[in-house]
Amino acid sequence: MSLISRRHVLTTATGAAVAGLLGGSEMISVAAPKRTSPAMIGHRAPPIEEVRIGLIGLGNRGKGAIRRLMLIPGAKITAISDLDPTRLRQSERTISAWGNFPKIYFGGENAWKAMMQQDLDLVYICTPWDLHAAMALEAMKNGKHAAVEVPLATTMDDLWALIDMSEKTRRHCMLLENVCYMRTEMAVRRMCDAGLLGELSHGEAAYIHDLRAKKFSNHYHDGWRLKQSISRNGNLYPTHGLGPISQYMGIFRNDMMIKINSMSSEQRGLTEYAIRKFGKDSAEAKQTYALGDVNTSVIETAKGRTIMLQHKTSQPTPYSRLNQISGTKGIFAGYPNRIALEPDPDKWASETMLDGLLKEYGDPLWKTHGKKAQEIGGHGGADALMDMRLIENLRNGEKLDISVYESALWSAMGPLSEYSVSKDGATVEIPDFSRGAIKL
Numbered sequence: 001m002s003l004i005s006r007r008h009v010l011t012t013a014t015g016a017a018v019a020g021l022l023g024g025s026e027m028i029s030v031a032a033p034k035r036t037s038p039a040m041i042g043h044r045a046p047p048i049e050e051v052r053i054g055l056i057g058l059g060n061r062g063k064g065a066i067r068r069l070m071l072i073p074g075a076k077i078t079a080i081s082d083l084d085p086t087r088l089r090q091s092e093r094t095i096s097a098w099g100n101f102p103k104i105y106f107g108g109e110n111a112w113k114a115m116m117q118q119d120l121d122l123v124y125i126c127t128p129w130d131l132h133a134a135m136a137l138e139a140m141k142n143g144k145h146a147a148v149e150v151p152l153a154t155t156m157d158d159l160w161a162l163i164d165m166s167e168k169t170r171r172h173c174m175l176l177e178n179v180c181y182m183r184t185e186m187a188v189r190r191m192c193d194a195g196l197l198g199e200l201s202h203g204e205a206a207y208i209h210d211l212r213a214k215k216f217s218n219h220y221h222d223g224w225r226l227k228q229s230i231s232r233n234g235n236l237y238p239t240h241g242l243g244p245i246s247q248y249m250g251i252f253r254n255d256m257m258i259k260i261n262s263m264s265s266e267q268r269g270l271t272e273y274a275i276r277k278f279g280k281d282s283a284e285a286k287q288t289y290a291l292g293d294v295n296t297s298v299i300e301t302a303k304g305r306t307i308m309l310q311h312k313t314s315q316p317t318p319y320s321r322l323n324q325i326s327g328t329k330g331i332f333a334g335y336p337n338r339i340a341l342e343p344d345p346d347k348w349a350s351e352t353m354l355d356g357l358l359k360e361y362g363d364p365l366w367k368t369h370g371k372k373a374q375e376i377g378g379h380g381g382a383d384a385l386m387d388m389r390l391i392e393n394l395r396n397g398e399k400l401d402i403s404v405y406e407s408a409l410w411s412a413m414g415p416l417s418e419y420s421v422s423k424d425g426a427t428v429e430i431p432d433f434s435r436g437a438i439k440l
């Protein structure tokens with residue numbers, strides 16, 4: 001698979017200025033295509049009284065999205081598409097039970113394209129990763145906003161194409177990064193903004209989730225997630241951990257991510273699991289898997305701060321996103337949640353103190369929307385809060401919480417880490433997806 005096209009890998013910089021920055025090592029630059037339309041910073045689209053939604057992909061995630069969106073005032077699912085007729089019928093029944101009769105798009109890999117001709121305001125995409133970009137591009141091209149499950153896309157070309165299309169059509173393209181709406185993450189962000197942890201210098205983010213059983217089952221449509229592990233080596237799922245850390249650090253507000261180095265350990269986990277489960281002569285055991293068991297990247301920001309970003313889905317492990325952020329006055333760490341602050345920096349604060357701080361810094365959105373969000377549910381209400389905000393912002397003609405630039409930046413750690421891994425951990429430049437429109 002081409003991760004970064006020739007067009008976008010321009011130079012290996014060894015000039016004096018770059019060498020100074022990197023201590024003499026090389027940095028691979030990834031060029032930004034030229035902007036042809038105004039940036040989408042703070043963009044407000046015309047308000048929409050009732051948001052008509054077309055949802056593509058009715059699997060694990062799509063089914064939950066339907067249930068949530070049906071309960072949000074001002075949202076109306078008027079079209080659905082999937083390859084699987086049973087899933088379509090089930091979702092149709094669920095939606096119809098609420099007196100709403102969506103149009104069904106079915107009959108092959110490209111049946112969803114016909115949906116783009118229907119009068120819709122928003123296309124909500126819950127399909128496998130490789131399909132996200134094509135679907136979101138087509139949605140915006142046909143005048144609809146796009147909300148896309150994580151990650152936004154898997155190649156740099158696609159990420160740039162999505163930004164270009166959003167800027168050209170003035171349609172929103174938002175990554176559905178639900179972790180940014182979690183109660184704890186939102187409170188920690190406010191602690192960071194208030195300076196509780198002092199000057200921030202380092203964050204740790206991850207997606208650590210033992211997916212071996214799911215990858216080798218029919219949990220995912222046509223084994224799409226195992227196929228990703230067969231063909232790609234890097235951080236395949238960066239956004240859940242990175243989104244909140246990026247927000248804590250004020251990326252795109254007062255700092256930028258500028259470069260990444262990434263390395264993967266050898267692949268052992270999937271093969272061993274396959275031998276145990278299917279036997280050593282099975283096709284699964286003989287298959288070659290590109291994805292190293294543990295991928296670790298280090299991102300550096302323009303202000304000289306660092307983020308350690310990990311991906312581990314092929315080994316036995318308790319779930320974690322690390323969610324750690326540290327500064328000159330203290331540290332917050334997740335899994336389990338802990339905080340240590342001056343003047344007692346060498347011990348974790350009591351649970352009572354942590355609970356008090358999380359309450360004190362709680363995001364007002366949890367006060368105004370929290371009760372309903374929890375009733376609707378999904379990751380403790382974070383999924384519902386994300387959807388409620390999306391619908392509310394579209395109805396009010398407001399800017400969306402997560403810009404197309406953040407959506408692309410967080411997702412880009414997929415292809416950029418792959419590229420770095422393929423070059424033996426080389427330093428790869430992280431482009432400014434706003435192409436200079438965001439001034440620090």
Ligand SMILES: NC(=O)c1ccc[n+]([C@@H]2O[C@H](COP(=O)([O-])OP(=O)(O)OC[C@H]3O[C@@H](n4cnc5c(N)ncnc54)[C@H](O)[C@@H]3O)[C@@H](O)[C@H]2O)c1
Pocket residue numbers: 056057058059060061062081082083084087108109110111112126127128129131149150151176177178219220221222224
């Ligand atoms: N934010 C979260 O917490 C979270 C959790 C789980 C999954 N996800 C994301 O949601 C997305 C879907 O994951 P999933 O676990 O639901 O996968 P899944 O395999 O359960 O569902 C994918 C669905 O897409 C359908 N599909 C595939 N090709 C299609 C096509 N050409 N046209 C129409 N439908 C098509 C499949 O039939 C299937 O029903 C992924 O991007 C994943 O990363 C996010």
